[in-house]
Amino acid sequence: MSRVFRLEPGRGARRAETGDGSALGAPRAQGVVVAGYLAPHPPHLIYADNPPQNEPSSTGGWEVLRWAYEDVRRRVRALAPDVLVVHAPHWITMVGHHVNCVPRPRGLSVEPIFPHLFRYHYDFRTDVELAEAMVRQFEASGLVTRAMREPEVRVDYATIGALHMVNPRWDIPVVSISANNNPYFYAEAELGQMEVLGRATREAIERTGRRAVLLASNSLSHLHFDRENELPEDMAREYPYSNDQYRADMRLLETVRRKPSSALRTAIPEHIAASEAETKSGSLTWLLAALDWPDVTGDVLGYGTIIGTGNAVVEWRPNRGADDG
């Protein structure tokens, strides 16, 4: 397979050039998931960040969360990953799990819910070899899967939001995975299936020899205000939707901070039930399954509300130290 993405010089590039490209064939130098991040995506964060790619401009806002992302950027740079893999709940696929295999997605993403905040010109590179390997691995794991090869499919704001906030330079190749659920109806992701998806993601990464950072593009508690302020970034009007929602988020984050990640197997469904958490779309379960539910605590880098929803930036490093870039 020809190389369809460019990499910055360095160890990542060396890794990407090696191997036979066969996801289900003989593994080459084994890849690894070096870190996973809970990376919330509300468009307000990009809007507040005022990057040149986004048409609207703001006076800022939601600084604590954005500072947490600045920390993530430094950490990811230090890890020197070959690829960022993101699972996002607003690439909604009603049938199956889809993987974006378009070599260079480019376009304007106008967000239908928040068009006044998010009109983002995206242009990034896909790690097509890994993306195709994931498609094969998902299928081999019994999941309904599709390789998306249509450049005209608009990239959603949850994919862009997490990726931009983690790497605004967009100089690390990407693999983007859809969320197989359907907000038109009642459906939620089956968390058991997300476990399978996470394992298959890890296996594809290992077989292709990639050094990967994973992003779960989810907010936490998800009840929110139903009216917008005249000034969207009016921080005087930004607070938790309810104390119950806030407390549910804190219970989850206390578990993240104090217990090995396996404790989240039960804590996540409880949190969803208590707070309508966006993690019901499955991204966080996928992330932790891909990390193999490591026996480590998570590092909560920041928490804040956005239109009343809870949002946390969290890092899990399964082999802190050993995998440092």
Next chain:
Amino acid sequence: MGEFSGLVAAALVPGMPQLLADRPAPSWADLRVGVERVGQIFLDAGVDTVLMLSTQWFTVLGHQFQLDPNPRGQRVDENWYAYDYGRISYDLRIDTELTEHWADLTAARGMQARRTRYDGFPIDTGTGTCWALLDPGRRFRLALVSCNLYAEFAAIAALGETGVAAARRVGRRVGVVVVTGLSSGLIQRWIEPAEDAIAEPAQDSWNRRMLGALVHGEVEEALSLRDGFAREAGADSQFRALAFLHGAGVLAAPAELLGYGPIWGTGAAVLSWAAETPRSGRES
């Protein structure tokens, strides 16, 4: 423009793009003919503008009104892109005068009415599918409002009511259209059209109960069924479309069922209402 303004016709139609398939399942073809028939009924009724709510233009903050006078482009659906029906071209004529009044009247009810006018705004698959069949000749103008996923029944009903009031204010004869599915048993695999069937007999039963109430003009029965239908059949967007029709004053008349069947396991129908007497007069 006809002598009367206000509501002159209405319809409930599916928003799944399978209706545009080159190689349709029998039910998809029947439903397609039903939507095309609605277009003819609207033409015969002298409709100027179609007042539409599509559950696939879903929002979460306030209510959005489309004010781009001419959204045009191609929708490549993020799930169905691999099929011929996954690409939907559209070239819409928005009735901005009516829509401005609609937004004003909505705001006057204390609701948040947000105006949307952005290049590249993605028209949803439901709107694109419906419009390709209902108005291939671009004879009607459109007024579009989003479907707030968290709105209460009364709020969605108010949107229907203010939409018809806005039409009267500007002297339009309107056809009210909701683009919505029924039961939600989406088949979770790639199927051949001939394999399509309503996913669960219980969902089929719920669909038929709701359709029966609407065909017989039993408004209270339909309204009382809605919660159970939403819960037990997983109805599309909790069947908020019913609230829009109710608020617009559509449901008092019996509906004509022009089609019913599965689309990828979900329930889908085409219902048509002809207003008995055109509501006359303009609001001062």
